[in-house]
Amino acid sequence: MTLTSIHRLVLAAAAGAGLAVSLSACVPLVVGGAAVVGAGMVATDRRSSGAQLDDQGIELRAAARVREIANDQMYVSVTSFNRQVLLTGAVGSEADKRRVEDVVRRVDNVRSVVNELTIGAPSTFQQRSNDTLIVGKIKASLLDAKDVFANSFKVVVERGTVYLMGIATRRETDRATDIARGVSGVEKVVRVVEVVSEAELAGQGGGTGAAPASRSNVPLPPMEPLPPVNSPSSGAAPSGGAGVVATPVR
Structure with a gap:
C-alpha cells in the first residue's frame, strides 16, 4: 500500500473512531451519511444531482418515520443511493422488521427497499468499531485501485457483512467485490448495485455522468460467506494476503 493510501486509511480510521464513539450511546437510528455533499462529490458521482439531493431527503425523512415507531429493541441504519434504500441493523421481532420497511417504503x-435487518440484539460497540475500520480499509483500497472508479460505490458494513451500493458495470462490481473480500474482517459481500453497460457509461461522460433516474434496479445476488483460510471446501486460492478466501458468485 502506498504512503498516500496509508495516510488516507489513518484519516478514515480516525474519523471512524469518532463515529464509533458516538454510536456507543443508545442511539436508535443511524442515517446513512449523505447529509452533506460537496461540489466535488456531485461532479464525480454517477447519480444525477437531483438523485443525490433526493437521497439526502430520503435518509432524513426515513429516519424521522422510523423514530416515530422505534422501541428499545430497534437499532436501524438507513442508507439511500439513487433512491434505493438499504436497511441494516437489528430489531426485536419480525413484526418490527416489517413495520420499519413499510414506513420507509412510504417515504x-x-x-x-432492500431490508437486511436482523432479528436479535443490536451490534456491540466493539462490532461497530470493527465495522467502521473495515469501511475505512475498503474505501482506501478502492481509491488505491487503478481499474475501478471508487466513487461508483457506497460502502456499508454491518457485523462484518459488506454492502456495496452504487451504479457500475458488472466488471467494476466484480472488481470492487474482490477488493472488499480481500480486507481482513470481511465475512460476506452483498452487492446492491445498479448494473449498467460500458456503452451506457461512455454515453454519459466516460464514467462520471449520472445514470438515468428512471432506470430500474438490477441487484446482483449476495456472495457466499467466506470459508476459513485453507479450508478444503474453499475451492479458491487465498486472495491478496488478507487472510480470506474468495468464493464464486452464486
Whole structure:
C-alpha cells in the first residue's frame, strides 16, 4: 500500500473512531451519511444531482418515520443511493422488521427497499468499531485501485457483512467485490448495485455522468460467506494476503 493510501486509511480510521464513539450511546437510528455533499462529490458521482439531493431527503425523512415507531429493541441504519434504500441493523421481532420497511417504503421518492435487518440484539460497540475500520480499509483500497472508479460505490458494513451500493458495470462490481473480500474482517459481500453497460457509461461522460433516474434496479445476488483460510471446501486460492478466501458468485 502506498504512503498516500496509508495516510488516507489513518484519516478514515480516525474519523471512524469518532463515529464509533458516538454510536456507543443508545442511539436508535443511524442515517446513512449523505447529509452533506460537496461540489466535488456531485461532479464525480454517477447519480444525477437531483438523485443525490433526493437521497439526502430520503435518509432524513426515513429516519424521522422510523423514530416515530422505534422501541428499545430497534437499532436501524438507513442508507439511500439513487433512491434505493438499504436497511441494516437489528430489531426485536419480525413484526418490527416489517413495520420499519413499510414506513420507509412510504417515504417520497423511494424506488425500492432492500431490508437486511436482523432479528436479535443490536451490534456491540466493539462490532461497530470493527465495522467502521473495515469501511475505512475498503474505501482506501478502492481509491488505491487503478481499474475501478471508487466513487461508483457506497460502502456499508454491518457485523462484518459488506454492502456495496452504487451504479457500475458488472466488471467494476466484480472488481470492487474482490477488493472488499480481500480486507481482513470481511465475512460476506452483498452487492446492491445498479448494473449498467460500458456503452451506457461512455454515453454519459466516460464514467462520471449520472445514470438515468428512471432506470430500474438490477441487484446482483449476495456472495457466499467466506470459508476459513485453507479450508478444503474453499475451492479458491487465498486472495491478496488478507487472510480470506474468495468464493464464486452464486
